[in-house]
Amino acid sequence: MLERFRKAKADEIAALESLAAQGAMPAPLRGMRPSFSNALRQPGLSAICEYKRASPSKGEINLALTPEDVAGQYRDGGAAALSILTEEVYFKGELSFLDRVTFTGLPLLRKDFLFHPLQVERTAATPASALLLIVRMFDSVTPLRALLDRTHALGMEAVVEVFDERDLDMAREAGSRIIQVNNRNLDTLQTDLAICERLVHDRSNAEVWIAASGISTPEHVRHVASLGYDAMLVGTALMQDGAPGRALQALLAPPA
DSSP states (O other): OHHHHHHHTHHHHHHHHHHHHTTOOOOOOOSOOOOHHHHHSSSSOEEEEEEOOEETTTEEOOSSSOHHHHHHHHHHHTOSEEEEEOOSTTTOOOTTHHHHTGGGOOOEEEESOOOSHHHHHHHHTSSOSEEEEEGGGOSSHHHHHHHHHHHHHTTOEEEEEESSHHHHHHHHHHTOSEEEEEOBOTTTOOBOTHHHHHHGGGOOTTSEEEEESSOOSHHHHHHHHHTTOSEEEEOHHHHTTSOHHHHHHHHTOOOO
16 A cells, blocks of 8 residues: 555656756745644643545545635634645645645644655645654665654654554654554554554653544544543544534543
């Protein structure tokens, strides 16, 4: 699955290489970005809410809702940060979506398949506070560490996604500060919260931990919170019924 995503980025990387050769890469955004990690360190389980139009596992989720509609509803519903899908082929995202949701004032995560230094440089020209790096997109710790270092040098943070203990070891060796545990099996695309349950035992208090995928009910939310996670990332469960704000409120509702 990840190799399919890597191949889908070939045209984007070629275009970035052409811009770089011409000295025409967009300049990094000036000014301060809202801190992504600080937004997640608040008391309780923080919600990172995702603008997600489609996915390989669900197909088209909701193409009618605009980034502005969804971001405003998330902000009003109590989101701590926003995750914006920018991958075009499989998730029908656009890089421009990041600019369209800055009105919320919330920290933004660029969620995409990023593994080339020029993708990091391009992200720095957007208002994203953070970008996603998936450990399994890298053959060794060296290129992962290089992208992490460049991300930090450009004033952004990196959310480093892991699927198992081996990924976690590599993330830490690279110097990751924000760990996202993905509960999805990449072979079957099924989700299992036992993954985030297992990995959190190795948590360090110096790290920010996020649980992602498969969180769709208030019971799931309370379970993830009880495990000690700082935040959860939720997308499909909020987008699929066409009322993301109402879905977020229902998801965060306390027990009756």
